[in-house]
Amino acid sequence: MATNRTFTMIKPDGVENGHIGGILNMITEGGFRIVAMKLTQLTVADAKAFYAVHAERPFYGELVEFMTRGPIVAAILEKENAVEDFRTLIGATNPANAAEGTIRKKYATSMGENAVHGSDSDENAAIESAFHFAGREMF
Numbered sequence: 001m002a003t004n005r006t007f008t009m010i011k012p013d014g015v016e017n018g019h020i021g022g023i024l025n026m027i028t029e030g031g032f033r034i035v036a037m038k039l040t041q042l043t044v045a046d047a048k049a050f051y052a053v054h055a056e057r058p059f060y061g062e063l064v065e066f067m068t069r070g071p072i073v074a075a076i077l078e079k080e081n082a083v084e085d086f087r088t089l090i091g092a093t094n095p096a097n098a099a100e101g102t103i104r105k106k107y108a109t110s111m112g113e114n115a116v117h118g119s120d121s122d123e124n125a126a127i128e129s130a131f132h133f134a135g136r137e138m139f
């Protein structure tokens with residue numbers, strides 16, 4: 001059974017370009033409740049660990065550099081079927097392929113700088129949430 005929480009980050013490009021408010025608005029309008037949230041910055045070690053699954057991919061170095069270059073907004077979101085519904089709301093990895101009405105269609109600028117992260121499974125949502133938040137920060 002799908003759990004009701006997922007993890008998201010507004011990536012450094014989204015923060016730099018002034019889209020925190022716009023993205024949070026799409027998230028809440030999409031029916032998600034914010035149950036944890038903070039402005040934070042990933043260290044190189046954090047980003048390498050977070051994206052370890054991509055360690056052998058050619059874009060890994062670029063991805064780590066991008067994800068550490070400025071602050072991010074980390075958040076946990078609650079909604080029935082949260083992981084799958086949030087992946088739908090954010091849209092395809094490449095904004096050129098993202099559907100109308102998705103966050104990446106509106107705010108992403110490239111395949112790498114695509115404004116927002118969304119967990120791809122319930123298991124990863126739990127791991128990624130615990131990576132960023134202590135129990136007392138989740139509501």
Ligand code: IDP
Pocket residue numbers: 059062063092093111112113114117118120
């Ligand atoms: P996802 O974020 O849509 O789940 P993944 O394939 O898990 O996509 O890739 C993680 C992140 O790595 C992407 O969101 C994007 O920022 C970056 N990325 C993926 N593919 C490329 C690429 O071909 N070039 C540059 N960056 C990429």
